[in-house]
Amino acid sequence: MHVRLPPTLAPAEAARDDAPADAFVFDSGAVVLWGMTWEQERALIDVVRGFARGEPSARAPRSLLSRLFASAPVLAGPEPAVVAKAEQTEAMDWVYRTDGNRTSELRRDVIRVARADEQSDDEVLDRLAFSYALMQTVKLAHVEEQVDTTLDAMRGMSVQLARTGRANFISYVQLNQHIGQVMQLREFNLDSDIVETPDYFWEDSAREEMYQRLHRELEITPRSAMLNRKLSLTQESLQNVNAVIVNVHSTRLEANILYFVAFEACLSAAHLFGFLPEGGLKLLLVDLLYGSGG
Structure with a gap:
């Protein structure tokens, strides 16, 4: 509009x-x-x-x-x-061209708009071409802010893991929530408003160079690539923490199984050599171990 x-x-x-x-x-x-x-x-x-x-x-x-x-x-x-x-704000200087040239341009970080006749829409369309790039940079800046906030919240995990060698500082549910947040942030790659040239320029290819010039000046493509690198490293770190947690749970499960087997073997041996009465004490110990169902 x-x-x-x-x-x-x-x-x-x-x-x-x-x-x-x-x-x-x-x-x-x-x-x-x-x-x-x-x-x-x-x-x-x-x-x-x-x-x-x-x-x-x-x-x-x-x-x-x-x-x-x-x-x-x-x-x-x-x-x-x-x-x-959320509200994200960006600002950029612009002036009118004073050299009589009828083509708008970007020079030294300043948008120079060419004047047009009152009956012509050229000036509005030139501004629109630049506005598409400005729209993309402000949307990307919003994603960058979200990524930085999320990474700040996760930054201490690797330090704690290196210091203690344990992953008891985070629950499995919290870890999955962090993984989900990173996956959501990576979805900016699917946002055509950020990563693609607007469809508008299929109809106005003459002004696409204005858009592309400002797009390059605002470094939208390199910034997108940097975001992806940050998110990839974060996702890899989360997967490493997840592997540690899974390994700890597996080790505990195996140890518990061994304890149960050893305990059952001791009860069987005690019964075999007559140290336990027929069924009574064994049943009591099993009830204490597994919990009474009554």
């Missing part, structure tokens, strides 16, 4: 010489804002957040946005089916 504030509504300090301000709301939950004041940004994000949580006041986002921004048109696009989990 795209919202555009005309120059009469856009703030002078943010609108860059009476230029309109834009907001792109992606159905993944990311919002990319161009040239708005802080108050307008918060108002728009509050609407999106409420809609993501399913609040009744946000079931008609277009009418709410129109009220918030007076006569600002809410342009074509499906209702955003977003899910509110």
Whole structure:
């Protein structure tokens, strides 16, 4: 969904010489804002957040946005089916080109937007192309934060295992929960919003280079690879701890079986040599060992 504030509504300090301000709301939950004041940004994000949580006041986002921004048109696009989990914010500088060139570009970490005629959508589409890369980096940053939080919670396990040689610091259920968390985090590889070039550029291949340039600048592919390496190492460590726990349980089970066999052999030998009365004491000892069923 795209919202555009005309120059009469856009703030002078943010609108860059009476230029309109834009907001792109992606159905993944990311919002990319161009040239708005802080108050307008918060108002728009509050609407999106409420809609993501399913609040009744946000079931008609277009009418709410129109009220918030007076006569600002809410342009074509499906209702955003977003899910509110956490808020992640990224910022990047942008300016208008002053050299008369009609092609937007990225130079020295600054997005340089080419001006377009009022009747043309070129400027909006250029901003949209850059916004796709910005959407991907903010989603990836959210995953990175989740991974770091999860790894911090698990970091002490290897230290304790090396120090004590035992895995009694974690239960089997807790270990399986950690393994499940890592598996969930690895599912970001299935999120086409992060790992794939948006389908939009099949229809607008001329602007794909703008997207790709910013995509490379934000190092989205190397960051994804680094996340996978971190998660692979963590999963391997968890599997090693799991192997230790399984080995301990197996050893205990084997020892208990040997104890039961040895105890049964002692009872049989005592009975054989007449040290036990016929059945009585043996039955009592077995009841004490296994627990009375009565």
